[in-house]
Amino acid sequence: MQKLRIKYAKRGRLRFTSHRDVARTFERALRRAGVPMAYSQGFNPRPKVSWIGAAPTGTASEAEYVEVSVVDRVDAAALARELDTALPPGLDVIEAVEAAGGSLADRIDGCLWRIELPGVDPDELGRAVELLLAAPEVVVQKLTKDGRKDIDARAAIVSAEVVREVEVTTTRLGDGAEGTRRCGILSTVVRQTQPVVRPDDVLSALRVVADLQPPVPAKAIRMAQGRLDDGGALTDPFTNDREPTRATSGIPAVGE
Amino acid sequence: MFAQLEPLLPQVSKPVQYVGGELNATSKDWEDTCVRWCLMYPDAYEVGLPNQGVMILYEILNEQQDVLAERTYAVWPDMEALMREHDVPQFTVDAHRPVGAFDLFGVSFSTELGYTNLLNALDLAKIPLHAVDRTDEHPIVVSGGHAAFNPEPISDFVDCAVLGDGEEAVLEITDIVRRWKNEGSPGGRREILLRLAETGGVYVPQLYDVEYLPDGRIQRVVPNSDRVPYRVFKRTTMDLDEWPYPKQPLVPLAESVHERMSVEIFRGCTRGCRFCQAGMITRPVRERSIEGIGAMVERGLAATGFEEVGLLSLSSADHSEIAEVTKGLADRYEGTNTGLSLPSTRVDAFNIDLANELSRNGRRSGLTFAPEGGSERLRRVINKMVSEEDLIRTVSAAFSNGWRQVKLYFMCGLPTETDDDVLQIAEMAKNVIRAGREASGRKDIRCTISIGGFVPKPHTPFQWAAQCDPDTVDSRLRKLREAVNSDRKLGRNIGMRYHDGKPSLIEGLLSRGDRRIGRVIERVWREGGRFDGWSEHFSYERWVSAAASELEPLGVDLDWFTTRERDENEVLPWDHLDSGLDKEWLWSDWQDALDEHEQDDCRWTPCFDCGVCPAMNTDIQVGPTGRKLLPISPVGKGSPVSNPAFSGG
Numbered sequence A: 001m002q003k004l005r006i007k008y009a010k011r012g013r014l015r016f017t018s019h020r021d022v023a024r025t026f027e028r029a030l031r032r033a034g035v036p037m038a039y040s041q042g043f044n045p046r047p048k049v050s051w052i053g054a055a056p057t058g059t060a061s062e063a064e065y066v067e068v069s070v071v072d073r074v075d076a077a078a079l080a081r082e083l084d085t086a087l088p089p090g091l092d093v094i095e096a097v098e099a100a101g102g103s104l105a106d107r108i109d110g111c112l113w114r115i116e117l118p119g120v121d122p123d124e125l126g127r128a129v130e131l132l133l134a135a136p137e138v139v140v141q142k143l144t145k146d147g148r149k150d151i152d153a154r155a156a157i158v159s160a161e162v163v164r165e166v167e168v169t170t171t172r173l174g175d176g177a178e179g180t181r182r183c184g185i186l187s188t189v190v191r192q193t194q195p196v197v198r199p200d201d202v203l204s205a206l207r208v209v210a211d212l213q214p215p216v217p218a219k220a221i222r223m224a225q226g227r228l229d230d231g232g233a234l235t236d237p238f239t240n241d242r243e244p245t246r247a248t249s250g251i252p253a254v255g256e
Numbered sequence B: 001m002f003a004q005l006e007p008l009l010p011q012v013s014k015p016v017q018y019v020g021g022e023l024n025a026t027s028k029d030w031e032d033t034c035v036r037w038c039l040m041y042p043d044a045y046e047v048g049l050p051n052q053g054v055m056i057l058y059e060i061l062n063e064q065q066d067v068l069a070e071r072t073y074a075v076w077p078d079m080e081a082l083m084r085e086h087d088v089p090q091f092t093v094d095a096h097r098p099v100g101a102f103d104l105f106g107v108s109f110s111t112e113l114g115y116t117n118l119l120n121a122l123d124l125a126k127i128p129l130h131a132v133d134r135t136d137e138h139p140i141v142v143s144g145g146h147a148a149f150n151p152e153p154i155s156d157f158v159d160c161a162v163l164g165d166g167e168e169a170v171l172e173i174t175d176i177v178r179r180w181k182n183e184g185s186p187g188g189r190r191e192i193l194l195r196l197a198e199t200g201g202v203y204v205p206q207l208y209d210v211e212y213l214p215d216g217r218i219q220r221v222v223p224n225s226d227r228v229p230y231r232v233f234k235r236t237t238m239d240l241d242e243w244p245y246p247k248q249p250l251v252p253l254a255e256s257v258h259e260r261m262s263v264e265i266f267r268g269c270t271r272g273c274r275f276c277q278a279g280m281i282t283r284p285v286r287e288r289s290i291e292g293i294g295a296m297v298e299r300g301l302a303a304t305g306f307e308e309v310g311l312l313s314l315s316s317a318d319h320s321e322i323a324e325v326t327k328g329l330a331d332r333y334e335g336t337n338t339g340l341s342l343p344s345t346r347v348d349a350f351n352i353d354l355a356n357e358l359s360r361n362g363r364r365s366g367l368t369f370a371p372e373g374g375s376e377r378l379r380r381v382i383n384k385m386v387s388e389e390d391l392i393r394t395v396s397a398a399f400s401n402g403w404r405q406v407k408l409y410f411m412c413g414l415p416t417e418t419d420d421d422v423l424q425i426a427e428m429a430k431n432v433i434r435a436g437r438e439a440s441g442r443k444d445i446r447c448t449i450s451i452g453g454f455v456p457k458p459h460t461p462f463q464w465a466a467q468c469d470p471d472t473v474d475s476r477l478r479k480l481r482e483a484v485n486s487d488r489k490l491g492r493n494i495g496m497r498y499h500d501g502k503p504s505l506i507e508g509l510l511s512r513g514d515r516r517i518g519r520v521i522e523r524v525w526r527e528g529g530r531f532d533g534w535s536e537h538f539s540y541e542r543w544v545s546a547a548a549s550e551l552e553p554l555g556v557d558l559d560w561f562t563t564r565e566r567d568e569n570e571v572l573p574w575d576h577l578d579s580g581l582d583k584e585w586l587w588s589d590w591q592d593a594l595d596e597h598e599q600d601d602c603r604w605t606p607c608f609d610c611g612v613c614p615a616m617n618t619d620i621q622v623g624p625t626g627r628k629l630l631p632i633s634p635v636g637k638g639s640p641v642s643n644p645a646f647s648g649g
Helices: A012-016 A019-032 A076-086 A122-134 A199-210 B002-011 B052-063 B077-086 B112-124 B167-182 B188-197 B277-281 B290-304 B322-332 B352-359 B376-382 B388-400 B419-440 B470-485 B502-512 B515-526 B540-554 B558-562 B583-594 B612-616
Strands: A002-010 A049-052 A060-070 A091-098 A110-118 A139-144 A147-152 A157-162 A167-171 A178-191 A219-228 B035-044 B067-074 B104-108 B140-144 B208-212 B218-223 B261-264 B308-312 B339-341 B367-372 B405-412 B446-453 B494-498
Touching: A002 A076, A012 A060, A012 B002, A019 A049, A019 A060, A019 A076, A019 A091, A019 B290, A076 A091, A110 A199, A122 A157, A122 A178, A122 A199, A139 A199, A157 A199, A178 A199, A178 A219, B002 B077, B035 B052, B035 B112, B035 B167, B052 B067, B052 B104, B052 B167, B067 B112, B077 B112, B104 B112, B104 B167, B112 B502, B112 B515, B140 B167, B140 B188, B167 B188, B261 B290, B290 B308, B290 B322, B308 B322, B322 B339, B322 B352, B339 B352, B352 B388, B367 B376, B367 B388, B376 B583, B388 B419, B405 B419, B405 B470, B419 B446, B419 B470, B419 B494, B446 B470, B446 B502, B470 B494, B470 B502, B502 B515, B502 B540, B502 B558, B515 B540, B540 B558
Parallel strands: A060 A219, B035 B067, B035 B104, B104 B140, B261 B308, B308 B339, B367 B405, B405 B446, B446 B494
Antiparallel strands: A002 A060, A002 A091, A049 A060, A110 A178, A110 A219, A139 A147, A157 A178, A167 A178, B208 B218
C-alpha cells in the first residue's frame, strides 16, 4: 500500500461547500479517475482518505491537504493530473507527493488567512488591528457543537497586518452593478488551537476591541498552512516528501 | 446574477444548494440559443436535484444545439426573506439567470403538496400568478409529472399541462415554440397556446370552460375555441432503449436525499393495485433490455463516481430478467465497492438469491416490503395480492441468511377498512418477529412498520371513494400502537412510524379538487404556506381556514371534495384528460374492489381491457430476451473505472 499527499485549492463559488461536501466530491472524483483506492475492512468499507483540518464553509483556500492510500503504486504527478481532471472546477489539485513517512498533521500547526472586508476603510482596519495586537486577551463568543463558548481569540493570533492594496471589485446589492471600492484586507497568521480560531472569530475580536462592523460579509481565503517557526513564518509541509523528486500538476493557481 | 446572490450566501443555511456547479451540469451561452427552458422541481434542492424526470428533460433539451435548459428549485424561507429584501428574483442554479427571462418554465409535480412552492417561485420570479394576466414577455408555465393528470386545482396558475412521459413531449413543444419564434411570434401568447393545444397532447386550461350544476358538481368541461380538441391525451414513450437518459446524471456538491446513480429498468406497472395512481397512469409496462441497463450503468458510473446503483421502477423485482441483471452487474463490479439496490420490491417477486446479489459488492441494507393492507380481506379490496405466508416465508429465509431488519409499509384509511383490518398489522409484525427469532436463533430481530394515510387519486378505481376522515385514521393508528405494545416481549422489537391523518386530507383536496381549489391554494400561499410536504412547515389549520373562507361562498367545502363518495355518473374534474384508462373499466374495477374480487396482471394472464393499449396505440414490452451481461474488462481496482494512467504503475 502506497500513501500519497495532495494539496488542493477550494476556489470561487465552491467556497460555500462544507467539509462533508468536499469529502464526498473527492471520493467520487477518485472513483471516476480510476484511482486504485484502498478500502477499509468491515461491514461498510470506506476508501482510505484522511483529511487534515478543512477550511470552514464559506471560506476559500489555496492550501488544503488530504492523504489517500492506494493498493497499486501510482505516479504522484499522474494522480495530480487525473484527479484534477475529475474534480469539478473550483476544487483544483495543486500538488501531489508520495508520503515519505512521518505524519502530515504534525507538520501543520498554523495557517495564513487573507480576509477581504469590502467597504471597510484600510486605515480604520489598521487602527483596529493595532488595538487587537495590543490587547493581552480578547474574549469572543463561539458557537460550538456543545453550545456557546467563550474563547480567547488573541492567544491564537501570531501576527496580523493590513495589506496595502486597497481597491477590489465589488457588486452592489440590488442591481448587481460592478465597481471598484476601497476594501480593507487583513493578512493574519493564526496558530492552531483547541477550539480552533477561524476568520469569523478574528472578525469578532476586531468587533470587540474596535467595534469594527463590516457592511457586507467578509471573504476569507486560506493562503498557506504549515509548521510555525520561531519567527512566526510557516514551513511548507511537503518539504520532506518532495525531495528528491518534485511532482506538480502543472496547473497554475488562478482563481475563478 | 451570481454577483447579486453571493453577498447573501454567507447569511443562509446550506448555501451550497444555491451555487450550482454540479458535475455534468451544462452551461451554454444565452445568445446562441433560440428556445430556453427553465425546469423546476418545486421542493428543496436536496430533494429536487436527484429527481429523474427533471434530469432526463434537462439533458434531452440541452442536447439540442439551439436549446438551453437550466434548473431552479424552491428556496428555503431564510433565502426567500433575503431575496425579497434585496430584490433578487428567482434564479437558476446553472448560470444564475432570472427565471422570468426564459421562454418556458416547466415544473414537475410528483406531489400536489408542491403547489404553494410553485406560487412562491412565480412570485419571486415576478411572473404574474394568474395565467390570464401574463403577457408576451412572460414564460409559458408548463406543468408535468404525475400530478399533471389533474391540473385543475392549479389551472389558474399554469399555462399548460403535459400528461405522461416527457421525453418526446418537450421536444415537440420546443419545435412548436421554435417555429413560432422564427416566424416572429405571430399572434403573441394566445397563438402559441392555441398551437400547443391543437396538438391534443398539451392541455391549456384557459381554453376550456367548466360549467357547474346547482349542487356544486361539474356539469361539463368544454373547449372555448374551435381549434382545440375536447380531450387531451397522455404521452407514452415506447422503447426505453431508445431513450437511455440520463446518460450523464447530475452529481451535486451538496448532499441530497438519494446518494446514488439511478437507472430506470422499466416504466409502467400492471400489478393493478387499486390505490396506486402511478401504476394506473403509466401503463403499459415497457422494460429496458438487459444490455440497455448494463450500458447505462457502465456509462453512469464512469460519469458520476457513485458507489450505489439504484435499479428503479414501480416494482423492480418484476423485471422479466431481474435475476440475470443483478447477477450480471454484481459480477461486472466485483471488488469495486459498487452496491446495487432495488428501491421497491414485492414480497412475491423477491428471493434470497436476488438479495445476495444486491449486497455482494456493497452494503447489506435492510429489507423493505409493502403489504399495504393488514388483513387478507383488505388486500383483496386494494388488489395487493401478497399473502402473509409469502411474507413470513421470505423474511424467514432472509433472517436465516443474516438479515436482522425488515421494514413493512402499510396504508391506513383504505376503502371498506375497519379497525380490525388495521389491528392485523400488529399481528403481522409480531409474526415477523417470531419467524425471525426462530429462523436466526437470535433475539435482535427488528421489524419497523411504517404507515401512510391513503389518499384517493384521479385515474384510479378509487377515484370515486370517500376519503377517510383524519379523526378515524388517528384513532385506528392509536389502537394499532396499543396493540403493538400489548405484548412487551415482541413489541419492543417493533418500531412504528406514521404521520397523523391531517396532511393526507389536504393532499386529498388538492388531488381530486377542481378549478375552485385554486383560490384556496392562493390564499394559503399568501398567508405564508410553503413546503407543504414538510411537517415542520405544513399548517393544517391554515388550509382548513382558507378552504372555509374560499369555498363556502361557492356552496362546497373541504369535506365535499374529500370525504364525499362520488357516484358513477358524476363528471369528474379530470374526465377530459385521457390517461387511456376506460372509465367504465375503472368503475367495474371499483365495484370489484367493493366485492373483494381480485384482478390479475396482464403480463401473465389475458388482457382485461383496461383500455390503455388500444386508446394510446401502445403495447406491453417485456422480456425475457434470453441475453446475458458479458463481463467488461478490465474494471479498476477499488473503482468501477479503469484508467490507463494508473495501470502497471
